[in-house]
Amino acid sequence: MTDPDIRARAAAELERTRARSRVLTDAVDDDDLVRQHSALMSPLVWDLAHVGNQEELWLVRDVGGREPVRQDIDQLYDAFKHPRSDRPTLPLLGPAEARAYIGTVREKVLDLLDSVPLEGRPLVEQGFAFGMIVQHEQQHDETMLATHQLRRGEPVLSAPPPPASAGSVTGAALIAGGPFTMGTSLEPWALDNERPAHQVHVPAFFIDRAPVTNAQYREFIDAGGYEDRRWWTDAGWAHRQEAGLTGPMHWFGDGTYVRFGRREPIVPDEPVVHVCWYEADAFARWAGKRLPTEAEWEKAARHDPASGRSRRYPWGDEDPGPQHANLGQRHLSPAPVGAYPAGATPAGVHQLIGDVWEWTSTDFHGYPGFSAFPYKEYSEVFFGTEYKVLRGGSFGTDAAACRGTFRNWDYPIRRQIFSGFRCARDPLPGEAV
Template sequence: MTDPALDAEALRERAVASLITARDRTTLLTSCVDEPELTAQHSPLMSPLVWDLAHIGNQEEQWLLRAVAGHEAIRPEIDGLYDAFEHPRAERPSLPLLPPDEARRYAADVRGRALDVLEAAAFDGTRLTEAGFAFGMIAQHEQQHDETMLITHQLRRGPRALTAPDPEPVPLFTGPSEVLVPGGPFTMGTSDEPWALDNERPAHRREVAPFRIDTTPVTNAAYQAFITDGGYDEPRWWTAEGWAHVRRNAITAPLFWRRDGGQWLRRRFGVTEAVPPDEPVLHVCWYEADAYARWAGRRLPTEAEWEKAARYDPAGDRSARYPWGDAEPTPEHANLGQRHLRPAPAGSYPAGESPLGVRQLIGDVWEWTSSDFLPYPGFRAFPYKEYSEVFFGPGHKVLRGGSFAVDAVACRGTFRNWDLPVRRQIFSGFRTARSEEI
């Protein structure tokens, strides 16, 4: 029998490590630019970096200090300033936000107290504290905002502020272009992943017809072929809404791309470089992904198809936590955690391959699916409706898999992301699928 005290200590160590990893990344993202860059709004789509910094601390205070520990509020007067639903991003620069140094002190004060709470936590008694859920939720929340801040860094103009080594070069992938995923039921979602968020729950059986899916995400070279063939000029590849969107906004290539003579260039974190042909395409919206798939005679996979390709192990007729099994990700499995500032070449990370032979399902780029963001059967909002429930419906499309900007704590085979179909500043790509003829 497992000793409960040992389980609690392992949970405590995992929670401490996850919180520290997130805060180290937050510090990197907010210390590499000067104060005017922190308080500026680099795009109306994004908050000033200093808003994210204090918001991270405020969420931690509300959930770990107030909800879990029952402490009195430290700064109750700022709750409204950092309520993401009360103030749209475009309005946040006009708010009386905490200056950078004060925001840092506030976040550090909250963190010190939160670690004291964690040291004494029993991890039982309520659903919020069971298995350390609240601490995992806050670590995931901070990492999600770290990804948001990395997007802001990509959008900002000026010299490069961040550096990271490139992924290891790999030989050009020459494996099969697609993989057959067998039809039949599989278990989708989870009921026993301790830190899974509400929209990943509960586990349920889902029937999927046989289909074929790309072995790797669609590459820049493949997407350039779509552009060269007049993909952005041919309305038959686009939904009516997508065609109106690209016409209205004069979109003719992925975000941050531009043509220079016979060469495509892109801007990446302050550096202009040639578009690498073998990397997964990045910064495309759902409409672009859908149009490419139609042009290629294929389609985007449904969310259920994507998850079956990523988790299903036919040998045991089971759904694993990750494509490679149940073990936590390592650098050999996937490109995660801002370890690199770009996707790895298509076909990388053979150790992360699924039992069916699909690669790079975790990390590198978020992958658009054809599915609307909807609740699973038996869904219950927890611990607040604003995390998932308010976004359900046809207005948001599901993305899966995580990008190079996602930390492992906020990325697993069941993790669900969602966004508006027009969004391109996010680290989004895709792979295509087709139904198997029976």
């Protein structure tokens, strides 16, 4: 892209992202904005000011070299200094003050975007810093959407339903064994944990052509899956007992669930959502399968067997459109399996992008040759066995923060996120591969 194109793209993405933040925060009154709807989540007003503070730190002060707007509030919006459960007790900016603050920051950012050099520093090459801030705000927008799901009261968000299924999608696809290129060194706005591109050899495996649906998960529940110790890891069984898990979060025992304040019948052919890693792993064991590794998931999503190259997305290199995937809060639920045939891989694997984040069996670590950039707290401090990797994005993930290489991670107990899964398995002895 040329320099003017990079600047135009950054400005458009910043404004499109801020419009979404406004929808999520303008939908409720000031009392709702400052209320903590769950100990797992921040008050919405904290998220709003936090995205502005990060924008000020990285773009106004670092990239632009300009005077601080509100240096006095930096520690209030440092996510590492204050756990979410404590944030309501802080002297946070009120709704009007937070909106004024982020507006002032944005004015300064758009002004410097017209003139700041986009070369000479890795932070600004190809507009990276602006893309990083867009993705950061979009990630918090998805977090705010999850807060809306936990919010009690009358519904305040609305969206048209997702498209209907275009046809049945069942069974598993064989992914041939061999090497493929995992990660990226070329995507200009890719984050540090997606880099660098590297070769990974993946033995042949089968992966489900669709995510596990509500109907399939209901079979696991009805078969006594939550009461049968055989299907659970030791840690999973202990958590199931301690948390009293009996089904996905927001499900009732009468065939209904709650979505953004509306109690509705469970849709059988939609991907199951709001399950933790332990639940996903237990289902996979019950089904005689397993969760895919992260490398298997990415190979299924990106490897083109015809050319041998890794593509940006399951369907190719084209940016996601509404025909490809359920992204960007365009709808407020996963779409039925088979709703996006244009987004399928050459092997016929559907809905790898959008709908639900998919748990993998892999712990979160850096790739070979990983280098923290631009700060260790984005990825590196989370590396280890405590976090499991999720891939593919959800209906609440924006396309700017979702690629075939994009990596998410969370504790295996988390269920408030828009998480689902699909299963994989090894070839059986004597099975043709």
